[in-house]
Amino acid sequence: MKIYDELVARGLIAQVTDEEEIKQLINNGRATFYIGFDPTADSLHVGHFMALCLMKRLQMAGNKPVVLIGGGTAYVGDPSGRSDLRSMMTPEIIEHNSNCFKKQMEKFIDFGEGKAIMVNNADWLLKLNYVELLREVGTCFSVNNMLRAECYKQRMEKGLSFLEFNYMIMQSYDFYHLFQHYGCNMQFGGDDQWSNMLFGTELIRRKLGKDSYAMTITLLLNSEGNKMGKTAKGAVWLDPAKTTPYEFYQYWRNIDDADVLKCIRMLTFIPLEQIDAMDQWEGSQLNQAKEILAYELTKMIHGEDEAGKAKDTAHALFTGGTDTNMPATEITAGQLTDGVIGMVDLMVASGLTPSKSEARRLIQQGGVFIDDVKVDSIDTYITAEQLKTGVKVRKGKKTYHKAFLM
């Protein structure tokens, strides 16, 4: 199966400008394509991961990826998919985030000689002169058309600042720049980028009279139509310091039935025939599929060792065994009073609850367990002896934490 058909079969492609042409280009490894990543945080998240996977797949098929770090566009801020103004980032933060992105990407994409390149649009965008830019590309953009773009429509009611309105022009300019200087003839991105990307191809056509192509990746939505990779606490990060491998594993392990196969198809490199076989799975077998998904993804991001550990830990915890890999907190002697620590304080010390009030509430509702025995009073105390061997604190059904005394 050719790469393009595989992408379609995996459900990765959302929209394309010229299907035949794009098919030809990528199937024959003749595309030089770019995907932009704005450094809005100090770690990549699941959304970026999809784009990187696509990049990897295309690279394996002989195409040349260009990773564009949006060090310049981050100064402006993309209004797409946002209902309010982004807070402006300082140059220092942008710089820092860009570096973090770089490091994480190098794990996925082979930046070897001639294989792929990484560029930063700060290198050309920040040098632009306002009036010169207006004269160079200003006539190529119709405000009427821009306002019709989906990404702005949503903002017409809430308000859209001129700063953000210009984001599209910056992104279009990037494509134009890369087309000229790096022979980049294709742009990929999330589906929310579609209008920004189209204006890029339009700019190239008007300025250079050449064709260029754009393709968007399906947004990873769950069965309820919300973006995946987000939790109440924020994004699911790829940086192990922000989302531990175990948490990462658990995120996928706990996914809805309805979303498992879709995720396996879109995110893993498991051969399609194998995935098609899983399509029939139901009930407890489908539960197995979640484990496969969680393991595969954790392996890709954190490596085989970490994935194995996460899996073992999960098995041990959920089947009642003991395991040393669960998140742990060290209690110091100073936190003890008369050789004991109150259950409420222990909850807070281990980060299981943000406040004592919440810890109390949780205990009163019967949601806290020590070594799998329900804690039935907020006046429960844990002794130094117990802590020396380590106690397993469980909050609810799924959150485990170990506390021990050094």
Place this chain on the structure above:
RNA sequence: GGAGGGAUACCCAAGAGGCUAAAGGGGGCAGACUGUAAAUCUGUUAGCGACGCUUUCGAAGGUUCGAAUCCUUCUCCCUCCA
């Protein structure tokens, strides 16, 4: 620049001098049921030395025994006119 409207907890949204730590919904968390899923039902959802105390209704002042509610100034947002 002018005329109106608005800002309430994680989000949406009621409240218009004491009965309000603030209705309702969403989301989150926990319990029951389960397959570490979904759906459903129940509880809970500011903090703390906890039948009490402290902080919280955009910000700062003021009136009052008492303010999310009344007054003054300021900040931000929206709509209409220019």
